[in-house]
Amino acid sequence: MSDATRKGTGRAQPSMSDVAKLAGVAIGTVSNTLNSPEKVTEATRRRVMAAIAELGFVRNDAARSLAAGTSTTVGLVVADLGNSFFVDIARGAEATVRQHGMNLLIANSDVDLAKQSNNLAVFEQARVAGVLLAPLDTPFVEVSARLTSNTPLVLVNYESRRKLYSGVVVDERRGGFLAARHVLDLGRRRLLFVGGPLSLRAVAERYEGAQRAVADVADATLDLVETHGQNIRHGKQAARELVARSNPIAIDGIVAASDLLAIGVIQVFDELADFDVPGDVAIVGYDNNHFASESNVPVSTVSQPGEEMGRLAAELLCEEIAGTAARDKQTVVLQPHLLPRRSSLGDAWRRD
Amino acid sequence: MSDATRKGTGRAQPSMSDVAKLAGVAIGTVSNTLNSPEKVTEATRRRVMAAIAELGFVRNDAARSLAAGTSTTVGLVVADLGNSFFVDIARGAEATVRQHGMNLLIANSDVDLAKQSNNLAVFEQARVAGVLLAPLDTPFVEVSARLTSNTPLVLVNYESRRKLYSGVVVDERRGGFLAARHVLDLGRRRLLFVGGPLSLRAVAERYEGAQRAVADVADATLDLVETHGQNIRHGKQAARELVARSNPIAIDGIVAASDLLAIGVIQVFDELADFDVPGDVAIVGYDNNHFASESNVPVSTVSQPGEEMGRLAAELLCEEIAGTAARDKQTVVLQPHLLPRRSSLGDAWRRD
DNA sequence: CTGTTAGCGCCTTCAT
DNA sequence: ATGAAGGCGCTAACAG
Secondary structure, three states: OOOOOOOOOOOOOOOOOHHHHHHHHOOHHHHHHHHHHHHHOOHHHHHHHHHHHHOOOOOOHHHHHHHOOOOEEEEEEEOOOHHHHHHHHHHHHHHHHHHOOEEEEEEEOOOOHHHHHHHHHHHHHHOOOEEEOOOOOOOOOHHHOOOOOOOEEEEOOOOOOOOEEEEEOOOOHHHHHHHHHHHOOOOOOOEEEEEEOOOHHHHHHHHHHHHHHOOOOOOOOEEEOOOOOOHHHHHHHHHHHHHHHOOOOOEEEEEEEEEHHHHHHHHHHHHOOOOOOOOEEEEEOOOOOOHHHOOOOOOOEEOOOHHHHHHHHHHHHHHHHOOOOOOOEEEEOOOOEOOOOOOHHHHHHHOO | OOOOOOOOOOOOOOOOOHHHHHHOOOOHHHHHHHHHHHHHHHHHHHHHHHHHHHHHOOOOOOHHHHHOOHHHHHHEOOOOOOHHHHHOOOOHHHHHHHHOOOEEEEOOOOOHHHHHHHHHEEEEEEEEEEEEEEEOOOOOHHHHHOOOOOOEEEEOOOOOOOOOOOEEEEOOOOOOHHHHHHHHHHOOEEEEEEEOOOOOOHHHHHHHHHHHHHHHHOEEEEEEEEOOOOHHHHHHHHHHHHHHHHHOOOOOEEEEEHHHHHHHHHHHHHOOOOOOOOOOOOOEOOOOOOOHOOOOOOOOOEEOHHHHHHHHHHHHHHHHHHOOOOOOOOOOEEOOOOEOOOOHHHHHOOOO
């Protein structure tokens, strides 16, 4: 199979030595004009560049990183690209990674632990400079993460209890607290938390935060309807369950674990005559879903700083790559913030 | 720098020769047990695997693809991860790529032509086995695509007019046609198309399709409100413009270029007293946005087969990589299909 | 400033 | 079935 040319159109990729030959210089010079332009005469630089252009040469990065022992790409392993929160993270990470002269490649775990492990392995085999891991919300993270032994690794949206990795997370309890306190500040006292399953760390912590806020107010109570997920249909289901439980509803404020849940709840309430949001029940969601802000009743929400998380995590990773990172692993905690809108403020809220 | 160990915690990555030494075999044997297990005794295979496990060895893929001249990863360059259509494509592509024993890495162009070019360059330098390109909707595609000279390239959601690349697209005209004909079948005659800018190929083609459907019906007309984008706010704006133009509205059917547009329109109409959707105006959106199906008035829509597009494109790419592809480039055209829901059918539509 | 050279870690004949 | 050796394309150190 040696002398048989590859099938079809393309001739083989030109190599540096081809470029060197055409430009009439040595191969090392080509390498220099690419990596250390200051070490090369303007004239020869031009000749080399011309040859590169003429040949359509593209440097083989596999060879480069093999020889140099360093890569210029970082990998991002993401739990679910279908969730815009992770897309925000990717956007943020991409920005700072690029700022450091590197490139970001993304692998989607698609809510599948096996894929997540595989993705980590892929990046490790590729000898990327480092990897950012926004993992599934399961207790197995440390295990799969341990697969990547020597590659710098920073966690996003997950805290390494054993301090094995640095990471950046958002204070979910604080978010739940903010949401509940907002409703309490509006004078509501009979609150309900909607979300689930509580085995999800984020949901459980938001619930805890809400509990804390309620505990601060003497005559306030917090009820719970646990759901099987955070989509609109789960919200609808929860609302129907609530209505079935006691009608008229003995609740005047709701904290939902997601905007979609909130929307579902609102939709069911809308169909009930003589029932008003937020007049009868004030509702706060979570996530600042783009959709939620523009729905019929713009949903008050707790916004998570996804892009900033991505940026910060990438920053931490770059430090580890550069070897300038602190010895101890650190977990940065970012604060979510409340965005009150019509579903809690009512007419007191003005668009834009 | 030879005997100085790398900084900090990690000792250097073990290499194949380390494994060979530990297992008491030659380096070639290690390679064989990894790549051609059938060429190795069960006993030595076990010894080698044990050594690999003990050392935590991970094969250096840069070296591997350099030596073997083949890569096992394919790249996907995507116009906008914020658009769930592209996420669907990624999901489909990932599935078939994996089925062929390869891995998919994603790079997000984030609606930026420069990033798109850069992403293509990154994958080309990495010498991936091939790349899938779901490009921005601009006339410059052919140019930036030409950057990738020798890497197999298949287009997704874009047609190579010059037949330089294979690809898979969806029949946008057909989609527009289906939407409009559905409204016409409902007895509506004064239609309106909402979407824009028309410089976007997809929007223009959907509009053309709608025109064709209307042309088939003697007394039907099709009006146009061109927007600056396809989000909810553009839909609201368009609806207000329409109301301002003539009140009561002289329109009884709307084809929107996206579900979000449709939702925006519906929201504005909802605020008008004595105005009913679909009673007064039947509305069809486009994209089968997950939200749209669960919003207040579930939006009738045209669904695009994103995952299937990804699968098919990946299939085409794998053929090119394997060299089993037909000589001439082919563009596969997939058909969208109509999902009638409440925004056009009204009470005649039953959920689920 | 330019040319020469020795590997980077692995795959792949070719002997054994 | 196993071992030895050359080379993939490039970088980095050194010599000129």
